[in-house]
Amino acid sequence: MSVFADILDRRELLYNLVVRNLKSRYKDSVLGFLWSIITPLFMALIYLVFLRILARGIPMEEILIGVFAWQFTAQCVGNGLTTITDNSNLVKKVYFPRIILPLATTFSNLVTFLLSLVVQFALVAIILAFRGQHLSAAVLAVPLLIVYHTLFCLALTLFLSCLNVYFRDIEHLVNVLTTAWFFLSPAMYSMALVHDLAARYALPALSSLYMLNPMAIIITGYRALILPDASFPWSPSVLAAGALPILFLIAAYILFQKLQRSFSDFF
C-alpha cells in the first residue's frame, strides 16, 4: 500500500519528530522525563488512599497497572487533539505525508509509556514479592498487547487531530468526555466491581456492555498477563468487542486521509 511506502520513505522525518516531541516536552523541567512516572504514581497513590477511606479494597498492583495504561491513552488524547493545529506552520508551508504527524505523536507517547512500564514492572514485582508471588509467565505476551493498545491510541490521535482542525471547540468536549471515560474504564477498580454491580442489579448484559469500552479490554488484558491470579473474561462477545479498536483505526484513517486534503485551507 502506498501509505506504508510514504511512511517508510519519510522515516527520518518521523524519527526526528518523535525526538523533537520527547525533547521539547521535558526540556525546561527540572525533573524532565521523571514526570511521566511521577504523574501516574501520584494518581495511583491518591486513588489508593481514597479507596481505602471508602473501604473498597483493591490491590495496589491492579491500580498501578490500570493507571499507567490509562496514562498512555490519556496522553494520546491530549497531544493527539493538537497534533495538526500545533504544527499549522509546517502543514501550511511544507508538503509531506500528513499522517507522519499523528504517527510521531503516538510513537513519542509510546516511548514515554515503555519507559514508565519499566518502573511499573519493578513496583508490581516488589509488591508481589512481599506476598511471595511472582509475575505471571504470560507477561511475555505483554508486547503484543502493547501493539494492540498503540494501534488504538493511533486511531484516537488520527481521529481527534483532524477533527480539531475543523472544530476548535472539540477540545472542551473531549476534556469532559475523557473524565467520564476514565470512570467508565477499570483503571482504579477491577472487573470484580463491574460483575458485582451486574449481579446486584440483575443486569447480566452489563458486563458484556462494559467490555465494549476498548480500555476495559486493554487494562483487563494487562492485568491478566502481568498478575498471577488475574484472568481475562474470554467470551465470544468480548472477542467481538476486541475488534472494535481495529475497525475504529480503519475508520479514523479513512476520515483523516479525507480531511487532510484541506488542512492548509484552515490555517
Place this chain on the structure above:
Amino acid sequence: MNAIEVRNLGKSYWLQGSEPQTLVGMLTRGLRHRQRKLIWALNDVSFDIRQGETIGIIGPNGSGKSSTLGLIAGTTVPTTGTITARGRICSLLELGAGFHSELTGRENIFLNGAILGIPRETIRRRFDAIVDFAGIRDFLDMPVKFYSSGMYVRLGFSIAVEMDPDILLIDEVLAVGDVAFQIKCLARIRDFQRRGKTLVIVSHALETVEKFCNRAFLLHQGRLVAQGEPPEVILTYLKSYMGEGSAVHTVEYGSRDAEIAGVRFLNAAGRESGAFETGKPMTVEIHYQANKRIEQPVFGFAIKTGNGLFVFGSNTQVAGFSIPAIEGPGVIRLMIDPMTLMEGNFFLSLSIHSWDHTIQYHRREDWYPFVITHAVGALGLFHLNARWDIN
C-alpha cells in the same frame, strides 16, 4: 521539456466570516441562515514552465500569487484543474517554518532537514557548511527561541538550499538578513539557475523579477492576465494595477485649472518602459492640459522609495527653468540623466502649481511607479560619484 504544467487551475475558499469554526457554530448555522461566500483565490489559470526557466509571479496583494506556489508545492489541493510537476520540489515559502523554539540550532538543523526531506547523511556531511553559511557557529547549542529574527531566517535559508531540488519555489524570501547575506543568497540563486534548475519566484520586489527571471506572470484577482518578457509584464502591471488611482497611498487634488493629462516613462532608447537602469537616462514625458491661461506655472516632481522614504524633490522654479505661460495642451519633459538611484521600486509624484505656491492646480502624489535595476557591483540607495586615490 516542461517542468510544470498547469491546466485550468482553480482554488476556492469558503469565506467563513471572522468567527472561528466550532462544532456548536456548525450545528447552529442552519438556524441563523448565515450566507457563506465562496471566494476564488485562483480561477481558470493555465501555464507551462519549461525546465531551467526562472519565472517571476507578480501582482497586487490577494491576486493569488502565494496560492499558486502553495498548489505547485502540494501543500494545498486544487478545487478545479490539474498541476503536473516533474522532479523534486522544494519551497522556500517561509524560512524556519519547521523550527522548534525549544530545540537548539544544532537539533533544528537536523529536524528542519528531515522536514524538507534532506537525507540525514547529507546534513551531517554538510553540517559545517550550513553553520558557516548562516554564520551562527557561536550560537549552535542555544535554543533557537533566543535567536534574532535575522539568525532565524539565515539558518532557515542555509538548510533549505542544501536540498538539491529540481524545482525551487521562492516566496518573498530573497530579502532576508543583512546586505552581506543577501548577496550570498542571490549568488546561490544564480548557482541554481546555472545548474539548469527551474525556479518560480513570487515577489513584490519588481527589480528582482526583472533581474532574475526569464519570464514573468501577472496575476490579478486570481486570473493570469499577462505573461511574457519581464520588462513588458512589469510595465503592464505598473500601468494597470499600481499608481493612477489604484495603489493604496496615492493622493490627488488641485483646482484643475491645469491638469496632468498623461505621463510616459521613456528609457535610453526612447521606448516606453517601466524599468530603468542605474547610469542610463530616464525621461518622463508629462502631457498637460491648461484649461485657462496660466502665467509662470511651476512643474514639480518628487521621488519616494516603495517604502515611502522621500528621496528627492525639485521643480522648474528651483531648477531655474522659467515657463512664461501655458494654455491648452502641451508636453513638458523631465530628464534624469544619468539615473543615480540604485535598484528598487520607486514612486514619482507630479504637481503643477503657481509661482508663489499659493494655488495647487493639480497634484498627484506617489502616483507613478517605476523600477530601477542596476548591473554594477555597488550597493545602496544612491549611486554616488565616488573615486579612489592613493598617494
